[in-house]
Amino acid sequence: MLSASNKSKSDGTPNRRIVPDVVRQHAEQVAFFWAQRDTLMAADPPNLNVVAGVDRRLEANLDGLRIAGSAAWPFIVAVYEDFPEKGELFLYGWMAVELNDGRRIAEVVEHGSRSEDGACGMVGALAWHRPATIAPLVRDWIGAHDAFKRYLGVSACLGHGVDPKQMLVRLVRDPDPRVRAASLRLAGKLGRADLVPQLGAALDDTEKLPRFWAAWSLAELGSGNAASSELRKVAVSGSADAMTALRAAVKAAPDRDVRAWMGGLFKSPETAPLAVRGAGMLGDRNILHWLIHQMRAPALVAAAGISFLELFPEAKEYDELFSVEPDLLGEKIAEHFEQDPPYLPVADRVKEWAIERGLLADPIASPRD
Incomplete structure (x- = not known):
């Protein structure tokens, strides 16, 4: 060259x-x-x-x-x-x-x-x-007067899992909301339990992102009860952080409370896909039969497929379980996606796959599934 x-x-x-x-x-x-x-x-x-x-x-x-x-x-x-x-x-x-x-x-x-x-x-x-390559820049930026440089410094620490030690105590209260948000997130990633009081105080932040990352970090640190309300709010917001919030919300509260919340979400057409997606985050493989049933619902099939793969990652090796072919997915699903469906699970094939492996406790529990 x-x-x-x-x-x-x-x-x-x-x-x-x-x-x-x-x-x-x-x-x-x-x-x-x-x-x-x-x-x-x-x-x-x-x-x-x-x-x-x-x-x-x-x-x-x-x-x-x-x-x-x-x-x-x-x-x-x-x-x-x-x-x-x-x-x-x-x-x-x-x-x-x-x-x-x-x-x-x-x-x-x-x-x-x-x-x-x-x-x-x-x-x-x-x-x-590499951290050693950017270390001189990060040291200059993380305490700079310019808020964007501070944000870059904190974000570099976040990307590499580097602890700025005592400086993080100040950064979680930074005047700039983007710096605060990144710093609060870093506290959770690093497991900085010493900052739980500051994280709790940040739940009252006037800006959305700092509130969310404070709640996320509290969940990471095992203090999620106080953060559940904020996490659930972000989870249903449809924002870019919704799935991260949903996973944290599952982690933040007792299993029974989370299931009750998801049951409420499932009752509304607007939030039912979120409930199906969240079900896969619970780690309960016993819901497979229920998930297959949701794969037949046009509005829920995509979420059901993602949850299925999260619970059964071994299924990723079987390409035939998913398809983009309208004839395989069914007329209702094809119409829902205007005859151009994305890569979606084929309910009948998933059912057969599960039966062959003994994953369905009662394969004849439902005449449809």
């Missing part, structure tokens, strides 16, 4: 002969694959095998940029200017840190501060690098 000459530029970096089209493609592919990876990781649940495949392709293209070195910058800047989204910010941020280029790091921090997607890409770049 390139070779280094013996001459140097005026700034001391070596001149490199590159193939422009190849370097441009590496830059574009890095942005694309990381954005794809970020989207895949947000799925419920993420397909880690698919993510691993994307990671390999991403890393191969990062290697190309490593070899190109600073000669890649014109292409990286062009990619970002053409489409300044999260993948392009990951690309820009990763390369700036990789080359320890202070000017470019300052640029990408400025770019990232302008949008939530930009912040996402920059946080992703920090998470991709």
